[in-house]
Amino acid sequence: MLRISNISITFNPGTVNAKKVMDDFSFEVARGQFVTIIGANGAGKSTLFNVIAGSVISDSGSIVLDGEDITLTPEYKRSRHIGRLFQDPMRGSAPGMSVEENLALSAGRGGWLSRVSKADRRDFRERLALLDLGLEDRMKQPVGLLSGGQRQALTLMMATFNPPKLLLLDEHTAALDPATAEKVLALTTRIVEEGSLTCLMITHNMQSALALGNRTVMMDRGGIIFDTAGKERAGLTVEDLLVRFRNASGRDLSSDRMLLT
């Protein structure tokens, strides 16, 4: 589904601040895979997402999504096939517009001059009801009035309204309180499973990195130092992950802001 081949990225090339963040990086994800990604700060996790989504264009190498070379495709065009959630719940929806209007944007139905129809409204209502947050009765309210958790759940729904070929979750529950985070995470699992979506999820929670999805990747210094799936992964504990990290990188992971439990 996703094939990244020999990507290299240097930030601020040709200056004293030049920093090689990825060098000859390759990575492949099969259709229907749900990959959790862990790693210390500055490991290149978000850069990986940026380069997949198109907010950063790589200096060399290629990215192929579902058979289509998207290496140089602008971000907004990739967004038709790639859904993305950020840590900041304020980032994924327009606060001054109503729930319904936000949904209409992500649904993207009809021509540029089409308006929200009654059928659309009914559809939005039914889908919102599935979130179980009472949003179906607040469709006319501005999104700015919703809580962080509600907004993130709405963003998740918007990103998957038309099932994307690839869903990128960049620590999308890290800014929420634990109870809400759990709810949004459960919702994520459900949406990914129901749509059999291909999904990459960055997390700092080692427990959920192992509990969710079917493959776990550990990144460090712009590369992958550990990649596990299937039976081997099923037998892993958080402690195992920490040992593997130390062996592969020669540093301790626990000094970072990683959540161990």
Place this chain on the structure above:
Amino acid sequence: MSLTLLQTALELGLISSLTVLALFLSYNMLNVCDLSTDGCFTLGASVGAVTAIAGHPWLSLPAAMLAGMISGLVTALLQTRMGINSLLAGIIVNTGLYSVNIAVMGNTALLNLNRIETVFTKAKAALEGSFLSGQYKLVIAVIAVAAVVLFLALFLRTRLGLAIRATGNNPDMVRSSSINPVFTTTVGLCVANSVTALSGCLLAQSQKSVNVDIGSGMVTVALASLLIGDVFTGRGSITLRIFGAVLGAFVFRLVYTVALRLDMPAFMLKLVSSVIVAAAIGGPYLKQQLPLIRRRLAKFGREG
């Protein structure tokens, strides 16, 4: 206040409310302060005047709007395709338009429309003998404003309109969505500037003259009206806020007319609008800072 004065205030308020509606789109919706507004207003006035002088009073309206659209396109291209800061892009276009406007008027800074057929003389002739014959200016202004209000109210609810609003409301979201901000910004500025030009075209024809400074300070005057309108309807629905923009323009004109009656010299208009804009935008900020300022003063008092 006499009825004639009120009527003039209403006519001028309505004609300038078109510029306020344009800024409602660019400033309130797209979150771009379009500083090419002054030049674009004059562009609409001069293109409209020249078309009317050429003997096509009705054609002057679409001609002015087309000219405004092109001006908006240039402003949009500068900021979206050439990486020029949006304020600077507006200033650059505004400066360039000064020369363009004089060129359009045929190397002169002043055009007289006294004996020219305009949309207003056409309307006057058409309404001759009816009960509205004295209100021909008002009729034209009301039709123009109603058309633009209706258009905006419908347009801002279309998918394209929603995308334009999102571009101004949350650029972060739009950047990582399938909306192309270059496209939405361009469309928004083209539409806004065509309405600004229409406003200029109508003002020139209603006062039967154009000079190259007709649009000077228009952006501040219109912003002041827009902010006054926000006081009434800022928290309402989009449609309500559109009406608020028109209401703001009228209130601004009314206050100005009253001030003139109270012997305020006419040249004060621009200072008044500057003060209104500064106070309306700066006021909430100062209000927010007030507790801190009080604490600092108290500390200063104790120690001093």
